[in-house]
Amino acid sequence: MQYKGDLNEAKALISAIDRSNAIIEFTVDGEIIDANDMFLQCMGYTIDEIRGKHHRIFVEPGFAVSPEYVEFWAKLKGGQYSAAEYMRLAKGGREVWLQATYNPVLGADGKTLKVIKLATDITDQKLTSANDSGKIAAIEKSMAVIEFTTNGTILRANDIFLESMGYDSHEIEGKHHRIFVSKEYADSQEYTQFWTALAQGKFNSGRFERFTKTGESIWLQATYSPIFDPKGRPVKVVKFAYDITANVRQGEELERALLEAQEAEKVRNELDRAVAEMSTPVTPIWEGILLLPLVGVLDSMRTSDIMNKSLSMISDMRAKVFVLDISGVATVDTAVANQLIKITKATRLMGCEAIISGLSPAIARTIVELGVNVESIRTTATLRDAFETALTMVGESLVGKKNLQSDEHKGKS
Secondary structure, eight states: OHHHHHHHHHHHHHHHHHHHSEEEEEOTTSBEEEEOHHHHHHHTOOHHHHTTSBGGGGSOHHHHTSHHHHHHHHHHHTTOOEEEEEEEEOGGGOEEEEEEEEEEEEOTTSOEEEEEEEEEEOHHHHHHHHHHHHHHHHHHHHSEEEEEOTTSBEEEEOHHHHHHHTOOHHHHTTSBGGGGSOHHHHTSHHHHHHHHHHHTTOOEEEEEEEEOTTSOEEEEEEEEEEEEOTTSOEEEEEEEEEEOHHHHHHHHHHHHHHHHHTOOHHHHHHHHHHHHHHTSOOEEEETTEEEEEEESOOOHHHHHHHHHHHHHHHHHHTOSEEEEEEEEOOOOOHHHHHHHHHHHHHHHHTTOEEEEEOOOHHHHHHHHHTTOOGGGSEEESSHHHHHHHHHHHHHHHHHHHHHHHHHHHHHHO
């Protein structure tokens, strides 16, 4: 009776495996014996279309004749197990990614009788991973990026950050963020609170003064973004930054010129506009994507200049997405808020979608109080979210264009 129970249990286990895995059986030489429904659905075949054929129908022609492929089946025939992520070709040449194991089944004499493959379709996960990696790579190419533990210990930095700060990677990895700040600030309660808040998962953005390897002052427009694990616990902090030192220096020089000249209010206003222009560059960060980071005080005259410059750049660059980052702006009045909304509308009229990132609570409240239909305004909480949204929008636009061209071609055929 115990034997019968063990047999029933084994059958139940095999049934469970069959229901949850794509399964295919081969001879020791790779000839297909049988496959379950899940495998057939995944690869788009019927059993009659593949039974008796060789496994090579699932791989690229070049790989099928390679020494590596011959060795692959020789090892299986010799009883050697294989597990990995495999790219295979479904019916019609469609690429499918499988997380799979090839399991030699041994006889009483220790020789391989056949090979059973258990697999799970991970195509969607691989495509999503590749898409996410592409987005991150785009950000890494356009911005300075550095990663920290939640207590401020440096994990890694990209080449743009290292070049800006004058370090090699081995000189900073494992050290604390305080090497980039003054000793007075590093010893302050404000600095302690800065990292305490980040360790609690609180986002921080703004304009920061930091110091290079040689002690030279550098100004960064940056965001410190906590990264969370699946349980929502902060596990590290990623900083995205771009160097605005030249703009700040130019602004300081203009301010000194203003004091020395002792001119009237008109001169001061002209100077303020010049500083604002220099501190808010419209920057191409990706094909079809423009970024305008706003810092400091906004007034109606400045927002009017911003609109003119932005629309001109959108036209010149044929931009598809315009990111307006106002994380460096504390407050705006009703008139300025209305101007920002007009910028997004004007942008859309030119065929370019606008994204406003980094709204403060005060600015959000002002926009709502205008009584504007906020559903027409695309916003994100952080600049990184805006980048990811913009990259997705540009990607969708390119795909849509390709599909439209394909449909037009079919219509002419």
